[in-house]
């Protein structure tokens with residue numbers, strides 16, 4: 001009864017890990033859960049206030065498909081002030097989370113068998129989203145030596161006459177890599193010359209620690225024309241459950257996205273949109289505090305990571321994940337079809353620590369841990385990982 005398309009989709013690893021963790025917790029086990037990509041902060045007060053006010057003032061009817069005008073105006077202001085790129089409100093489409101923004105962008109631009117270049121390690125949903133939107137994911141492995149960043153050379157090797165989109169997630173989930181301007185410029189140049197669109201997922205853009213963040217469309221007028229920018233409120237505003245994201249793109253693409261959104265979902269909940277409006281307008285201070293806390297956690301974790309036996313990593317420059325190379329231990333798992341899954345299962349069963357196996361991000365040599373949780377948990381989690389590593393190699 002099911003379509004071929006749905007049968008080609010892999011269920012989400014992260015969701016299956018959450019189910020396992022919930023089952024173990026229900027048996028009374030205490031689990032250190034480092035698998036979740038969700039901030040441990042709450043919605044900024046300004047967002048909560050604006051949402052409550054919207055309910056009290058009955059702002060609960062259908063509204064404009066691309067999103068509330070005041071919210072889109074606030075997004076335009078934010079993009080101009082923080083990211084140095086100027087859009088019109090008509091070029092913004094507010095969606096139900098960045099996930100919905102990405103799928104909107106893919107549906108609006110892909111024809112069957114168009115290829116989308118996805119640098120690995122990648123956020124786990126990208127290849128499945130591309131397949132669901134009739135496209136073909138083309139995975140390009142980046143290397144730890146190059147801080148997991150895509151180069152023009154790698155891109156050029158992967159591009160074919162079917163390539164339509166290059167997806168760049170900056171800062172990256174799972175690696176925390178952040179591209180500099182001089183790393184982005186040649187990629188933009190290449191895409192421009194080869195008539196490729198860039199899908200720039202910048203949802204972690206505010207969570208950037210060591211260098212100023214450079215938004216791809218801010219690089220040049222041409223960069224802006226060929227880029228579909230994706231951003232949202234889940235990560236930097238800790239507003240995951242409100243389901244609010246957006247695209248900013250040239251007017252041809254934004255109109256198309258708006259048309260399809262009009263048929264599929266109309267628009268995200270108006271209450272959620274007012275919450276986003278409040279958070280953007282008056283919640284900056286709270287959001288900056290969250291980023292300082294993530295940075296301080298990262299800085300505390302690095303020396304502990306350095307003490308783990310025979311692992312390597314690239315210091316994350318943004319987002320809130322550590323992507324740890326455990327490939328030195330692969331030799332002890334020759335029976336398993338996926339080393340990172342077997343290792344993660346053993347870690348959960350023997351040390352009660354939940355992490356995400358690297359295979360979920362397209363590289364089986366790694367595990368991902370999230371530090372969007374209490375620092376004491378993460379430190380305890382790393383200590384237990386060290387215990388497991390010691391027993392494996394005995």
Ligand SMILES: Cc1ncc(COP(=O)(O)O)c(C=O)c1O
Nearest residue numbers: 037097098099123173232234245
């Ligand atoms: C890179 C990346 N893009 C998009 C999303 C989806 O965000 P949202 O909750 O806004 O749908 C996530 C969530 O984990 C993510 O890590």
